[in-house]
Amino acid sequence: MAKTLYDKLWDSHLVKQRDDGSALIYIDRHIIHEVTSPQAFEGLRMARREPWRLDTNIATPDHNVPTTVAERASGVAGIEDIVSRTQVTTLDDNCEEFGIMEYAINDKRQGIVHVIGPESGACLPGMTVVCGDSHTATNGAVGALAHGIGTSEVEHVLATQCLVSMKMKNMLVKVNGELGEGVTSKDVILAIVGKIGTAGGSGYAIEFGGQVMRDMSIEGRMTVCNMAIEAGARAGIVAVDQTTIDYVQGRDFTPTGKLWDQAVVFWQGLHSDDAAKFDLVVELDGSSIEPQVSWGTSPEMVVPVSGRVPDPAAVSDPVKKEGMERALVYMGLTAGQAISDIKLDKVFIGSCTNSRIEDMRAAAQVVKGQKKADSISLAMVVPGSGLVKAQAEAEGLDKVFIDAGLEWREPGCSMCLAMNADKLGNGEHCASTSNRNFEGRQGYGGRTHLVSPAMAAAAAIAGHFIDVREFVGDAS
Amino acid sequence: MKSFTTHSGIAAPMDRANVDTDLIIPKQFLKSIKRTGFGKNLFDAMRYLDEGQPDQSCDGRPLNKDFPLNMKRYHGASVLLTRGNFGCGSSREHAPWALDDYGFRCVIAPSFADIFYNNCFKNGLLPIVLDSTKVDQLFKEMYAAPGYELAIDLNSSSVTTPSGDTFNFEVDEFRRHCLLEGLDDIDLTLQHSNDIRDFELRHAAAAPWVFDAIQGN
Ligand code: SF4
Numbered sequence: 141m142a143k144t145l146y147d148k149l150w151d152s153h154l155v156k157q158r159d160d161g162s163a164l165i166y167i168d169r170h171i172i173h174e175v176t177s178p179q180a181f182e183g184l185r186m187a188r189r190e191p192w193r194l195d196t197n198i199a200t201p202d203h204n205v206p207t208t209v210a211e212r213a214s215g216v217a218g219i220e221d222i223v224s225r226t227q228v229t230t231l232d233d234n235c236e237e238f239g240i241m242e243y244a245i246n247d248k249r250q251g252i253v254h255v256i257g258p259e260s261g262a263c264l265p266g267m268t269v270v271c272g273d274s275h276t277a278t279n280g281a282v283g284a285l286a287h288g289i290g291t292s293e294v295e296h297v298l299a300t301q302c303l304v305s306m307k308m309k310n311m312l313v314k315v316n317g318e319l320g321e322g323v324t325s326k327d328v329i330l331a332i333v334g335k336i337g338t339a340g341g342s343g344y345a346i347e348f349g350g351q352v353m354r355d356m357s358i359e360g361r362m363t364v365c366n367m368a369i370e371a372g373a374r375a376g377i378v379a380v381d382q383t384t385i386d387y388v389q390g391r392d393f394t395p396t397g398k399l400w401d402q403a404v405v406f407w408q409g410l411h412s413d414d415a416a417k418f419d420l421v422v423e424l425d426g427s428s429i430e431p432q433v434s435w436g437t438s439p440e441m442v443v444p445v446s447g448r449v450p451d452p453a454a455v456s457d458p459v460k461k462e463g464m465e466r467a468l469v470y471m472g473l474t475a476g477q478a479i480s481d482i483k484l485d486k487v488f489i490g491s492c493t494n495s496r497i498e499d500m501r502a503a504a505q506v507v508k509g510q511k512k513a514d515s516i517s518l519a520m521v522v523p524g525s526g527l528v529k530a531q532a533e534a535e536g537l538d539k540v541f542i543d544a545g546l547e548w549r550e551p552g553c554s555m556c557l558a559m560n561a562d563k564l565g566n567g568e569h570c571a572s573t574s575n576r577n578f579e580g581r582q583g584y585g586g587r588t589h590l591v592s593p594a595m596a597a598a599a600a601i602a603g604h605f606i607d608v609r610e611f612v613g614d615a616s
Numbered sequence: 617m618k619s620f621t622t623h624s625g626i627a628a629p630m631d632r633a634n635v636d637t638d639l640i641i642p643k644q645f646l647k648s649i650k651r652t653g654f655g656k657n658l659f660d661a662m663r664y665l666d667e668g669q670p671d672q673s674c675d676g677r678p679l680n681k682d683f684p685l686n687m688k689r690y691h692g693a694s695v696l697l698t699r700g701n702f703g704c705g706s707s708r709e710h711a712p713w714a715l716d717d718y719g720f721r722c723v724i725a726p727s728f729a730d731i732f733y734n735n736c737f738k739n740g741l742l743p744i745v746l747d748s749t750k751v752d753q754l755f756k757e758m759y760a761a762p763g764y765e766l767a768i769d770l771n772s773s774s775v776t777t778p779s780g781d782t783f784n785f786e787v788d789e790f791r792r793h794c795l796l797e798g799l800d801d802i803d804l805t806l807q808h809s810n811d812i813r814d815f816e817l818r819h820a821a822a823a824p825w826v827f828d829a830i831q832g833n
Contacts, residue, residue: 158790160790182649198830273706291651292710300812400825406735436632459699558643576705581643
């Protein structure tokens with residue numbers, strides 16, 4: 141029978157289908173960070189349970205780590221916030237006690253969990269990958285079945301190497317045609333979330349396909365899969381092709397020699413069969429996608445940069461209308477206002493959505509030779525990992541940012557969720573390359589606008605949103 | 617795991633759609649390494665007028681008087697009534713921990729975000745999906761009658777209103793069973809240890825590179 145990619149990944153990891161409708165799925169790779177794991181390790185200790193297979197886990201602290209050179213200089217001991225320090229120390233201690241490989245705070249391979257997974261080759265095509273974090277779907281970009289889990293499940297995976305799961309439905313999101321110049325993978329996923337809504341993918345595994353996805357780099361596909369959760373889906377995946385195989389080759393944990401050859405043959409089968417049936421197919425025309433900007437407090441509240449803040453009065457669904465009205469108040473915006481008129485205070489380029497080398501390059505290209513607008517009090521660039529940072533510095537991108545008045549930071553989640561010292565002040569507007577614009581997400585009372593790295597960079601220079609396609613035109 | 621069979625309690629509103637996990641428990645409280653004590657910071661940004669800090673006592677913080685949980689009529693509420701896509705956003709289990717720690721046993725909504733829904737069951741918190749017209753009716757009745765209580769019975773999968781209307785809801789059989797019995801997921805899975813070992817052998821034959829160890833610090 142013809143199968144979807146998701147069907148294939150599911151079937152090849154099915155340990156046991158139980159009579160009550162649940163299934164045991166085998167987990168190939170488990171990634172651990174400091175926020176969602178302490179209670180899981182504590183649970184293991186309390187029940188005196190041994191982990192099932194230690195050498196499949198990999199850990200790194202990311203959410204709480206400071207991003208300034210000064211605060212990072214003395215490692216964990218230097219973290220000023222005691223509560224954050226305790227959490228990072230607890231991760232170190234647990235990894236030490238259980239014998240789990242950890243990229244500790246100042247290891248050059250440390251970084252955001254979803255950046256280091258594919259970067260290190262720990263997450264490979266065809267694997268099942270979990271992590272106590274909803275953006276784990278990022279790994280779907282290499283053709284892995286990856287999803288976020290809660291802390292009880294972290295403990296469950298540590299103890300059994302399995303997850304109790306129910307099969308999801310299959311959705312195909314097909315992005316046809318070609319993207320226009322200046323339009324990026326971030327705009328694609330924001331447009332998708334805008335179209336299907338934040339609950340549109342609920343209960344589904346989404347496969348992203350179509351010519352636009354085929355033409356996209358693996359890092360671009362990561363940006364798309366990363367935000368599958370913002371469309372309500374627990375997993376996003378892209379079929380394996382030559383681009384995937386070229387990407388994974390030569391990484392730290394990628395197989396070599398005969399195993400590599402064998403793996404490649406296996407991976408080449410990781411795509412949906414032509415005759416495979418999807419429960420739902422959604423199509424978008426790639427050529428009509430414009431650079432996107434979110435105006436509200438949910439990732440589905442997006443409009444093209446040329447657009448205006450929408451009017452709730454034009455919406456009939458009362459729950460939706462109320463949500464829009466509330467968002468307008470929270471965001472301090474008025475219906476009909478041009479997106480380019482929104483006054484910005486800060487710019488954040490980073491997060492597991494957009495902190496890889498291609499993102500750094502895209503942002504650097506825009507700000508090169510320009511100066512940050514005076515009205516922007518802080519524009520920060522936070523690479524996703526130590527390796528991304530090193531690569532960017534080798535290319536001189538750090539200088540480009542610094543010369544333009546942007547801050548170049550140490551790797552971590554940073555202002556994506558503001559668990560460390562990087563946050564928005566009450567009422568501040570921020571052009572952010574992260575994935576969530578929820579109330580208070582980037583700081584109490586902070587107002588987030590989700591955009592691509594190039595758009596964020598252009599906003600840092602202009603002081604307001606500007607269509608990066610025009611901006612590039614001006615600069616050249 | 618905590619079990620859930622029947623429960624009756626006062627219903628309180630969270631009358632908006634897409635309530636995300638940052639609203640349920642803001643991130644500054646995720647720095648705890650414990651599972652308990654999150655109840656006082658449930659819905660922190662809406663409940664208090666100032667910005668809450670971890671490890672801070674909430675006694676004496678300025679309350680938002682307009683927030684339902686701060687109103688006398690919803691005092692002691694244990695059933696949360698809300699709108700679609702509740703719990704969207706992060707996978708943080710701190711969200712159900714906070715609801716549970718506050719005293720909620722049950723959340724009723726037209727739909728839930730997947731990971732949150734799943735996390736509830738692990739903590740003896742019952743998420744109930746009812747269609748939006750029924751949820752609407754419950755909201756209206758609750759607003760009209762202070763002290764409005766709902767009775768939930770997981771054996772019969774039903775919600776009963778004070779006037780005796782009964783609505784049935786669906787729950788996956790395995791989740792229902794685990795919750796009713798308070799079964800521990802890990803124990804259940806470990807009953808299949810042999811299946812897991814057999815699978816590992818088959819899997820290693822088909823994809824041996826998957827078993828390359830993560831090591832080499
Ligand atoms: S970068 Fe943001 S979304 Fe990604 S893992 Fe960190 S906090 Fe979560």
